Amino acid sequence: MSISIAIKSVAACAAVICASSALAHVTLADQAALAGTYYRATLRVGHGCEGSPVTALRVTIPAGFQGAKPMPKAGWLLAIKSGKLDKPYDDHGTQITEGVTEITWTAASKDSWLQDAYYDEFVLRGALPATAGAMWFKVLQVCEKGSVDWSEVPASGTSSKGLKNPAALLEIIPSEHVGHAH
Template identity: 45%
Template structure:
């Protein structure tokens, strides 16, 4: 009996621990391209996900999202807080600030991946994680908001709905 209870408790913990949107590759060097694969493990409390929104953090430039069959792809663009050097002597002052996949359907019983590519500028702080807030929207107005960012010195493991985090490594 103890084995069954322990097994059920471990399964519940594993489900809760993996129940949020995460990045497939969780560390990358600054001053380089990065392919962000957002692993989305479920819908909203039984309802399918039909919109996924990813907020692009400052210092991630040149973002290009990957289209998904059956989903509409939109980008929101805006000015960066400052000008950033990019490839081949080009300087970028604006670009994609949010990526939105909509109109598809990710049933609660399945998982999917949403992908974008960007460039991690050299001046990003390698002493702190970089967070990508993600919102999953579902029919009827339900949503799962993976947008919490821990205060300085705190751990994301203490949060109920942490934003996917990327550990930044020094430039190669």
């Protein structure tokens, strides 16, 4: 696949995905990426919970997302949960069976809460599998009063139409670029 075809494929997928996820409130900034590449997952939080400020955000690392590493965020504490991976993977000849399964950002103080009137971004990085397909990032948004569990995925396909609290969708598109870049 040529680079220009790959770029056009990413753009086409992004346009379709953006249209289908317009109602989702925790979304990925880049909703399509090439298989076999590193990906910077930027989770956008558009509001609190019915007016209540966000105090924590927990993302469940999707099966196949390899070597997840969160970006520290000023005013927020990081917690990383590790465990057995649903999909082990090979890393330079070593079979990786355990890794990061959840990342949680928690506001260090009331001053760091994400007020309902604002939006913010929470970032992590990892490698994508070599095969194309849908990857869903399930996010628990915890607020001063209540929470929203953005974890619904469709029974089939990638349309989140009809889902009240859809997970954030990343469409992994085919690529001949299955490299190793850090």
